[in-house]
Amino acid sequence: MGLFSKETVKEPPNRSKREKCWESRDIYFRCLDRIEVENPFDKTKQDKIKKNCSSEDAQFSKDCVTSWVKYFKEKRPFDIKKERMLKQAAEENAEIIPLNK
């Protein structure tokens, strides 16, 4: 439904639209945090997501264009992983070497 009925995107989102989208995204992700789902595309957790976060998901999809929704959802597991790695590195007092000068 949402995928195809969505009006075509000609105009790029402006600043206020972007911020609204990011806000809805954060609300949705916080909901996923609550039910401990990392990857929103995880097949085994679809029921759980639907049950607990469907309204947040709907709002997220409404405020952001479809490609962004997909992008942010795909990005989430990587961001979590990255954060975890950095945290672990900090705990072990590892030195972070910047890759490019």
Added chain:
Amino acid sequence: MLRFGLSPVKRSVLLRPRYFSLSKFALNDAKLPGSEQNAEKPKKKPLSRLPVGGSDYSQQTLKRNPIEFLTWKAVVVFVVFGSALTYVFTNEKEKLKLRREAEQNRGVGKPLIGGPFNLVDTDNNKFTQDNLQGKFSIIYFGFTHCPDICPDELDKLGLILDGLKSKHNIDLQPIFITCDPARDSPEVIKEYLKDFHPSIIGLTGDYDNVKQCCKNYRVYFSTPRNVKPGQDYLVDHSIFFYFMDPEGEFIDVLGRQYDADQAIDKIKANISAYQPRAEREKAKQGWLGFLYK
């Protein structure tokens, strides 16, 4: 005065201060050419280390102190000159390093990054590599439908531009080039850039021109050729600021790891170290040329 100092009689005077009054006689007797004149007014003796004007010369001896000359003035002069020299040399060394780096980035012959392009700005005026002449430019590749990184980076660009202006009074020419020519018409970019720093110049062009430009700048370009109007997709692209010199040549990239302040410092350092091509060539030919190799 020099003649005076060289005469053997005078030397003995210096070595035996107690016989000063005697030596005065000797001087008069010797009658060296020109000594008459000097003997008449022996008040100023710049090369003598004897204190002048004391009542009893026999009491006064030369100090045997090894740090005799270590007066506070000497210390001040030493510290001032020392720090000035250290400052100058570290500064020059840093500049030389940046120049060498920039030179490596420029490459030999054909530039590694950068080169000719043929695009249009948001008012449909032609914009080519010639527009890079005469000012330092900073180029960013992006697209208007970019979800999160480009807007962040463009906001950062605004901070960089304002910081350079207020801190160092430097004006850059900021350029935004789209990698999504299918959707980003000049009008769309114009509207999009209203959210950002007013001096940013937005560029687009037809598919091939944009693709060529991205290729020259080594920007990964993934926009499909035939997209239907209104289609919703994202574009992968590299996220660097390209810093170009006033001759349109590439100097350096600034990645996402720099925050605005670090970027400002880096740009400032590069601008201070910058030498135009002719000057660079000359420096390379000169006797200090080995420093650039």
